[in-house]
Amino acid sequence: MGKELSDMTLEELWELFPIFLVEHNDAWHQQYKEMEVRLNELLSDCSIERIGHIGSTAVDGIWAKNIVDILVELPGQSDLEKAAERLERSGFTMMSDEGERISLNLGYTKDGFAEKVYHVHLRLAGDNDELYFRDYLNAHPQTAKEYEALKLSLWGQFEHDRDAYTEAKTEFIKTVTARAREEFA
Numbered sequence: 001m002g003k004e005l006s007d008m009t010l011e012e013l014w015e016l017f018p019i020f021l022v023e024h025n026d027a028w029h030q031q032y033k034e035m036e037v038r039l040n041e042l043l044s045d046c047s048i049e050r051i052g053h054i055g056s057t058a059v060d061g062i063w064a065k066n067i068v069d070i071l072v073e074l075p076g077q078s079d080l081e082k083a084a085e086r087l088e089r090s091g092f093t094m095m096s097d098e099g100e101r102i103s104l105n106l107g108y109t110k111d112g113f114a115e116k117v118y119h120v121h122l123r124l125a126g127d128n129d130e131l132y133f134r135d136y137l138n139a140h141p142q143t144a145k146e147y148e149a150l151k152l153s154l155w156g157q158f159e160h161d162r163d164a165y166t167e168a169k170t171e172f173i174k175t176v177t178a179r180a181r182e183e184f185a
Contacts, residue, residue, distance in 0.1 A: 002110045005093070014160045016112055021063045021155050028057035031068045035118055039072060042090050046083050049073040054121070054130035059137045062148040067107075067117045073125045080122045092120060100124055129177045136180035143176060 005013065032053040039051055055069030056062055074083060084102045088094060092104040100123070107117030121130075137144040150172055158165035 005108060005110055011160075014162055016110075017108060017162075018159045019155055019162065019165050020065060020159075021151060022066050023063055024059075024061050025057075025066070028064075028068055029053070031116055031118075032058070032070065035068065035070055035120075039070065039087075039120065042086055043072065043074075043083055046078060046086075047075050049075055049125040050128075052128070052131050052134075054134050055119070056147075056151070058134045059144050059147075061141065062137075062144050063152060066113070067119055069119045069121065069130075071121050071123060071128060071130055073123050073128060076124050076126075078124065080124070083122055087120065087122075095119070100127065129181075132180035132184060133173060133177045135184060136176055139183075147172060147176070 003012070008016070036051050036053075040048065050071075050073045052058075052071045052073075053068065054071045055067070056064030057066075057068050072083070074080065080100065080102050081097075084092075084094065084097070084104060087104050092106045093108060095103040095105050097103075102122040104120045104122070105118060106120070107114035137147060147169075150169060154165055154168050158168065
């Protein structure tokens, strides 16, 4: 029997859960819909403003990690900690808590990834740059392919270093998000 995830070092977690990209899978949209229903049930008394499918699995036709990212926006006066606790009681695991940004996951096991894996990002309403980025990539397939090429080029280099992989994409994401905010203003 292996270590519990909570007892693993960051390096052990990155080894167990490497960056692994796969071709676009239309099933991701259905997985999102299933989780959207579940989140609405679990957070039924939290006055959800919006739930949105974000990340590369929400962009048509590009390679992505086989992880469905979901943004849950709650009203400005909401207690994100309370919502996170409710999700944790339902089997989600806290990934990070930055006060007004909380991320949880589902589908990480001590044996590796489960068949379906989710990242749920709790935010206050309006903290939603990921929606702009997603919409821009879907409206501009050439930019989406540029993003895909960037991710594919970083995959081997940062397979076991999620922080570096994410950091290496940051400038591209910021630039495209700024364009998206102008175009979709």
